[in-house]
Amino acid sequence: MMLISTADIEARQSKARALCAEAEGLCSIAQTARWDALVIKAHAQEVRGARRLFGGSTADNPEIVSLIRALRLCTTCIGSKIGISRKRVDAELKDIGRALALMVAVTRCEACLKQTVVYALR
Numbered sequence: 498m499m500l501i502s503t504a505d506i507e508a509r510q511s512k513a514r515a516l517c518a519e520a521e522g523l524c525s526i527a528q529t530a531r532w533d534a535l536v537i538k539a540h541a542q543e544v545r546g547a548r549r550l551f552g553g554s555t556a557d558n559p560e561i562v563s564l565i566r567a568l569r570l571c572t573t574c575i576g577s578k579i580g581i582s583r584k585r586v587d588a589e590l591k592d593i594g595r596a597l598a599l600m601v602a603v604t605r606c607e608a609c610l611k612q613t614v615v616y617a618l619r
């Protein structure tokens with residue numbers, strides 16, 4: 498039989514809490530790095546002319562078009578990256594859909610990795 502003292506338990510709990518906090522921090526860093534890489538990829542494709550921007554009638558449109566040309570993204574991720582509300586993203590997507598072949602599917606968002614409704618232009 499193994500006996501564990503209260504102090505030992507407390508020490509372990511404290512260590513577990515510290516590890517959880519560290520893991521959370523790493524996840525957040527990973528998410529940010531992932532986003533940066535995805536956006537750099539999108540911009541690189543644009544620069545090469547592989548995915549040229551066209552259409553779009555508002556200031557936010559080109560940014561959304563540029564993101565969803567390279568990636569399948571949910572409205573939450575589009576909104577958080579560009580800094581506009583989800584409602585606004587929905588309106589912009591409707592607008593983009595009138596000019597371009599907008600693809601809507603339930604699959605994994607390439608940014609947050611959640612299984613959800615995503616948008617893309619392909």
Ligand SMILES: [Zn+2]
Pocket residue numbers: 570571572573574575606607608609610611
């Ligand atoms: Zn997402």
